[in-house]
Amino acid sequence: MIKISAAGAGMDSLESVNKPCFFVVGAPKCGTTALCNYLNQHPAIFIPDIKEPNFFGKDLSGIKAARDMNEYLSLFRDADTRISGEGSTWSLYSRTAAREIYEFNPHARIIIMLRNPADVLYSLHNQMLYDGNNEDIEDFGEALRAEADRRKGRRIPKTCKRREALLYSEVVRFADQVERYLSVFGRHGVHIIIYDDFKADSLASYREVLRFLRVDDSFVPEIKVINPSKHVRSRMLRKFYKDPPVWTSAIARVLFPQGLRKGIRAGLQNLNTQSVQRPPMDYEIRRKLNAMFSGEVAKLSDILVRDLTEWSKS
Numbered sequence: 001m002i003k004i005s006a007a008g009a010g011m012d013s014l015e016s017v018n019k020p021c022f023f024v025v026g027a028p029k030c031g032t033t034a035l036c037n038y039l040n041q042h043p044a045i046f047i048p049d050i051k052e053p054n055f056f057g058k059d060l061s062g063i064k065a066a067r068d069m070n071e072y073l074s075l076f077r078d079a080d081t082r083i084s085g086e087g088s089t090w091s092l093y094s095r096t097a098a099r100e101i102y103e104f105n106p107h108a109r110i111i112i113m114l115r116n117p118a119d120v121l122y123s124l125h126n127q128m129l130y131d132g133n134n135e136d137i138e139d140f141g142e143a144l145r146a147e148a149d150r151r152k153g154r155r156i157p158k159t160c161k162r163r164e165a166l167l168y169s170e171v172v173r174f175a176d177q178v179e180r181y182l183s184v185f186g187r188h189g190v191h192i193i194i195y196d197d198f199k200a201d202s203l204a205s206y207r208e209v210l211r212f213l214r215v216d217d218s219f220v221p222e223i224k225v226i227n228p229s230k231h232v233r234s235r236m237l238r239k240f241y242k243d244p245p246v247w248t249s250a251i252a253r254v255l256f257p258q259g260l261r262k263g264i265r266a267g268l269q270n271l272n273t274q275s276v277q278r279p280p281m282d283y284e285i286r287r288k289l290n291a292m293f294s295g296e297v298a299k300l301s302d303i304l305v306r307d308l309t310e311w312s313k314s
Contacts, residue, residue, distance in 0.1 A: 018046070018076050022085035022109040022213055023056075023101055025181065026092025027174065028165075029123035030113035031198045034225075036087040038206050041221040045213070046079035051087045056101050057094030062162040083213065085109075092177045093164060098184045108189070109213060110181050115195035116311040117172035117296065118289035122281050124171065133159040134166065141285050144168055169292070175299040182303070192304060 024032050024039075033051070040047040053065040055072045066072035076084045091097040092112060101108055125143055128135035136157045137143040143166075149155045150166045165171065181190050191212040198205040202223050210217035294312040301308045 018079035018084045019105055020076055020084045020086055021105060021107065022111060023091065024085065024087035024111045026089040026112060027114060027120060028089040029120050029127060030115040030195050032087050032089050032113050035113065038221040042215060042219050044082055044215040046076065046082040046084040047086060048075040050075055052089060053086055054088045054090060057091050057097035058100065059096045060090055060094050061164060083215065093171060098180045102184045110185050110190045111209060112178060112181065112190060113193045113195060113198065114174055117293040118281065118286050120172050121168050121289065124165065126278060128165060133161050141282065172293060173296060175296055175303055178300065178303055
């Protein structure tokens with residue numbers, strides 16, 4: 001457990017907090033939400049309610065949960081004697097986050113989860129459609145084809161908060177992303193989980209992570225489906241709670257405290273959410289994606305010293 005003092009960090013409000021010592025840095029749609037949920041159940045581990053602060057990665061767009069180090073460390077003030085960590089999944093994509101994390105804590109332990117690139121993109125596209133801000137092209141194939149235009153700043157939704165997510169082919173360039181973290185933290189400081197293994201035996205993968213974090217690996221969490229594929233029942237209702245009319249926001253601020261407003265918004269989102277089984281990816285799209293990323297998968301196989309080329313055949 002590493003602590004940082006307020007004086008040492010130039011802070012006014014925090015006397016002493018646990019400095020996060022592990023980071024689940026990605027990739028998106030690879031099981032990170034489930035892993036963080038299981039880790040947070042462990043009596044020796046703390047993950048804040050805001051699982052993805054997105055504090056590190058100065059090159060990333062999108063909303064950050066903390067504007068400065070003081071606010072960031074305040075997320076971990078309830079860790080007590082537990083080791084703490086977080087799971088900002090776009091940190092893997094970032095070109096700067098690895099070095100930023102190292103400068104913050106050179107002894108940090110890094111956890112990376114990886115998955116067949118084609119499956120990541122299919123799941124990511126569905127998630128962004130559900131969020132309603134970043135993606136407005138419903139057809140997966142058309143969204144992939146739109147990447148060339150989006151590189152030039154065209155066909156980007158006005159409400160998009162994370163433009164890099166629309167450059168689908170870049171999101172799953174895992175080889176270079178993994179190498180960045182290995183070069184900064186070394187192989188001893190990076191633990192990599194393949195989604196196929198995690199899905200086949202979540203408990204075994206979980207215990208490997210506990211040993212990597214040097215905590216008791218006998219603890220058994222509640223294993224359940226976390227962050228399933230989701231669909232909105234009503235786009236109109238989603239627009240209402242995502243981007244409410246000015247008059248409703250003004251009235252809500254007068255009538256309800258901030259915590260209650262967040263609760264109402266979360267309740268509306270839950271009411272408007274439907275868990276669905278996505279149809280299988282179009283065969284031709286999968287074939288093209290597998291061919292596109294076959295070299296990437298081969299390079300990643302070499303880095304991990306594990307044959308992942310089956311991904312290019314599925």
